[in-house]
Each structure stands twice: as structure tokens, then as C-alpha cells.
Amino acid sequence: EVQLVESGGGLVQPGRSLKLSCAASGFTFSNYYMAWVRQAPKKGLEWVATISTSGSRTYYPDSVKGRFTISRDNAKSSLYLQMNSLKSEDTATYYCARPEYSEGYFDYWGQGVMVTVSS
Amino acid sequence: DIVLTQSPALAVSLGQRATISCKTNQNVDYYGNSYMHWYQQKPGQQPKLLIYLASNLASGIPARFSGRGSGTDFTLTIDPVEADDTATYYCQQSRNLNTFGAGTKLELK
Numbered sequence: 172e173v174q175l176v177e178s179g180g181g182l183v184q185p186g187r188s189l190k191l192s193c194a195a196s197g198f199t200f201s202n203y204y205m206a207w208v209r210q211a212p213k214k215g216l217e218w219v220a221t222i223s224t225s226g227s228r229t230y231y232p233d234s235v236k237g238r239f240t241i242s243r244d245n246a247k248s249s250l251y252l253q254m255n256s257l258k259s260e261d262t263a264t265y266y267c268a269r270p271e272y273s274e275g276y277f278d279y280w281g282q283g284v285m286v287t288v289s290s
Numbered sequence: 291d292i293v294l295t296q297s298p299a300l301a302v303s304l305g306q307r308a309t310i311s312c313k314t315n316q317n318v319d320y321y322g323n324s325y326m327h328w329y330q331q332k333p334g335q336q337p338k339l340l341i342y343l344a345s346n347l348a349s350g351i352p353a354r355f356s357g358r359g360s361g362t363d364f365t366l367t368i369d370p371v372e373a374d375d376t377a378t379y380y381c382q383q384s385r386n387l388n389t390f391g392a393g394t395k396l397e398l399k
Contacts, residue, residue, distance in 0.1 A: 206388075208337075216329075216337065216380055218388035230387060266336055274343055275384025276327040280336040 173197040175281035193250040193267030200248035209263035294391035307369040312381035325385035
């Protein structure tokens with residue numbers, strides 16, 4: 172059974188940093204691209220980052236480019252999201268998700284972890 | 291950026307058909323595939339994949355759900371609607387990076 176379990180969320184002040192983790196199990200982690208998707212309170216879904224199987228290629232929307240960094244450790248079956256220069260608009264539930272490589276849909280999602288950016 | 295437009299809400303009666311639309315400002319077709327996908331999200335839960343590549347039913351999803359469309363116009367149909375289908379439904383394109391629609395909240399009359 173595929174499982175994605177996020178951790179590392181919490182309350183952080185504007186301008187500070189936070190690192191999220193996602194522990195994956197139930198599939199060969201190193202064979203799959205991975206991604207983060209977020210959802211602000213009472214709002215819709217927003218894709219945040221995608222990383223290739225080796226970690227050599229990363230993709231971001233303009234809203235987080237230069238502030239967020241996605242990374243992975245295939246030996247530990249773990250995905251990470253380093254978030255710097257956090258803003259109040261980054262407040263959201265962050266989901267770890269597995270995208271199908273060539274077609275791009277997200278077939279598995281974690282339960283999500285809440286990040287609150289507030290002073 | 292590819293923008294996806296969905297109606298905010300839809301109310302249908304139990305046993306009737308629900309049709310949810312998603313329109314894009316750019317063509318999301320590529321080499322015979324439409325890179326449009328649909329998700330269901332219930333309050334407090336993560337999204338669940340329903341339909342991929344416009345019309346393919348995801349594993350474990352009942353045949354009451356179906357998708358169609360191409361180019362810039364897509365629909366998700368639920369027929370017949372059951373009480374458990376009350377949720378918010380999102381479309382997503384993966385033709386150029388990823389973007390989601392704002393979601394359509396399905397309610398029962």
C-alpha cells in the first residue's frame with residue numbers, strides 16, 4: 172500500500188524558514204517523480220514543486236520560485252521542501268503527492284501538513 | 291500560464307446527473323492525449339484522483355464517474371449522484387507544468 176506521510180509543519184514568523192518532509196513507502200521511491208501541492212484555508216489547490224527521480228531536475232511555479240527548494244533522498248525514501256522567506260500567503264496545508272511521470276496526474280496524496288505564517 | 295475555469299457550485303438531486311465543466315485558456319492536447327485530470331476532495335481529506343487524461347477512470351473509482359472533452363473544454367459527469375458524492379471537484383492540467391481549477395462544490399438539492 173502506497174503511503175505518503177508529511178511532517179515538519181507548524182507556526183513560523185514571516186521571513187523565516189521551514190523544512191517539510193515526506194516519508195514514502197509501499198512503492199519504489201527512486202522510480203518516481205515526486206511533488207508538493209498546497210491548499211490555503213478554504214481555497215483551491217496550488218502546485219508548488221516537482222522533482223525528477225534523481226533530483227537533477229526541479230520545477231516550480233513563479234509564486235515560489237527562488238524561495239522554495241524541493242529535494243529528495245532516495246536512500247531514505249524521503250521528499251523535502253525547504254521554504255525560505257515565508258510570507259503570510261504561504262499559509263496552507265502542504266500535500267506530498269506522486270505524479271505519474273509522463274502524464275502528470277497525481278495518483279497518490281499524503282494527508283497533508285499545516286504551515287501557518289504569522290507574527 | 292494555462293488558466294482553468296470552473297463554476298463555483300452545482301446543486302443536483304439524488305439520483306440525477308451532475309455535469310461539472312472545466313475550460314482552459316489554452317489547448318491541453320498533445321500527441322493524441324488530453325492532459326486534463328479530475329479530483330474529488332471532501333472536507334478534511336486529501337484530494338482523490340477520479341479521472342486521468344480526460345476520460346480514463348482511476349483505479350477503484352465507480353463507473354458512475356466519467357469524463358470527456360478535448361482541447362479547451364472538459365466535463366466530469368456523475369450519474370447517478372449519490373449522497374456520498376457531495377464534495378469539491380477540481381480539474382488539473384499537466385500539459386504545461388501544472389495548474390488546477392478553483393473547484394466546483396457539488397451539493398444536494
